[in-house]
Amino acid sequence: ATPTSIMVGTGKAAANGILFKGGEHLEKTHQLEAIVLDKTGTITKGKPEVTDFTGDQEALQLLASAEKGSEHPLAEAIVAYATEQGVNFLEVEAFDAIPGHGIETTINGKEIFVGNRKLMNERNIEVGEAEHQLAAYEIEGKTAMLIAIDGVFRGIVAVADTIKETAPQAIQQLQAQGLAVIMLTGDNDRTAQAIAKQVGIDQVIAQVLPEEKADRVKEIQLQGKKVAMVGDGVNDAPALAIADIGIAIGTGTDVAIETADVTILGGELLLLPKAIAISHATIRNIR
Numbered sequence: 001a002t003p004t005s006i007m008v009g010t011g012k013a014a015a016n017g018i019l020f021k022g023g024e025h026l027e028k029t030h031q032l033e034a035i036v037l038d039k040t041g042t043i044t045k046g047k048p049e050v051t052d053f054t055g056d057q058e059a060l061q062l063l064a065s066a067e068k069g070s071e072h073p074l075a076e077a078i079v080a081y082a083t084e085q086g087v088n089f090l091e092v093e094a095f096d097a098i099p100g101h102g103i104e105t106t107i108n109g110k111e112i113f114v115g116n117r118k119l120m121n122e123r124n125i126e127v128g129e130a131e132h133q134l135a136a137y138e139i140e141g142k143t144a145m146l147i148a149i150d151g152v153f154r155g156i157v158a159v160a161d162t163i164k165e166t167a168p169q170a171i172q173q174l175q176a177q178g179l180a181v182i183m184l185t186g187d188n189d190r191t192a193q194a195i196a197k198q199v200g201i202d203q204v205i206a207q208v209l210p211e212e213k214a215d216r217v218k219e220i221q222l223q224g225k226k227v228a229m230v231g232d233g234v235n236d237a238p239a240l241a242i243a244d245i246g247i248a249i250g251t252g253t254d255v256a257i258e259t260a261d262v263t264i265l266g267g268e269l270l271l272l273p274k275a276i277a278i279s280h281a282t283i284r285n286i287r
């Protein structure tokens with residue numbers, strides 16, 4: 001590889017909004033065989049909205065007040081919804097985020113849990129028939145969360161996040177370039193499969209705890225594949241670091257951008273196949 005051609009390649013990439021931290025990453029991109037994409041904020045817009053709520057007014061007030069302390073995109077959706085409904089927010093006495101599970105808070109002396117079935121199982125909350133409703137939301141590609149107040153199940157809140165318009169096209173191009181495309185998410189398997197289907201991905205790794213994302217990437221490497229990880233969140237940073245190429249996308253949190261080898265400005269997924277194409281063109285010119 002001549003330094004000049006690499007410089008031309010990274011320059012061309014930069015002009016397109018693809019920022020390589022160094023020329024060696026452009027060469028490595030040429031060798032990629034698999035690309036792992038985070039779901040929320042990478043494949044989807046990361047701006048979820050509440051679509052359904054099955055509980056009563058008190059449950060909504062406690063749910064929304066509890067989520068006010070969380071910075072998770074799911075929490076923002078719930079707070080926005082409750083605000084629209086004219087809910088008065090209550091003061092939170094204690095707040096704990098449980099990564100990959102949900103939140104645990106105390107309000108007016110009441111203990112509130114909001115999160116997935118894993119959280120409810122671990123806290124011995126009986127969900128009963130609501131499991132059917134939960135599954136129905138998930139088949140529609142929605143993320144459904146359960147609310148429990150003082151140990152009693154009180155309702156489901158379902159949230160939908162739409163895919164980026166160009167996601168199917170970008171994924172098709174990556175597959176045409178010979179890459180295995182894999183979705184990685186902390187969300188449940190049914191929701192993940194529904195979103196994957198919308199964008200044309202057939203390999204899904206779901207229900208992965210934030211701290212396990214890097215392990216899943218490592219497993220792909222152990223199969224002998226050179227792999228890129230694409231993500232936007234703090235959650236994704238260890239996986240970005242371990243991947244052969246870490247790609248931060250979109251508005252990306254600072255941690256993701258710092259850890260990544262490549263930053264894609266603006267969240268456009270079509271820039272992924274573009275980056276691959278530029279690396280191929282550059283290496284071709286060298287040979």
Ligand code: ADP
Pocket residue numbers: 039040067070072074075099100101102103114115116143144145184185186187188208209210233235
């Ligand atoms: P992702 O990989 O899609 O970014 P996370 O690992 O952040 O997902 O979260 C996984 C799951 O944990 C969510 O789908 C949700 O069920 C639950 N969860 C996380 N944060 C919250 C929260 N603030 N309120 C309710 N549930 C949450």
Ligand code: MG
Pocket residue numbers: 038039040041042232233
């Ligand atoms: Mg994410």
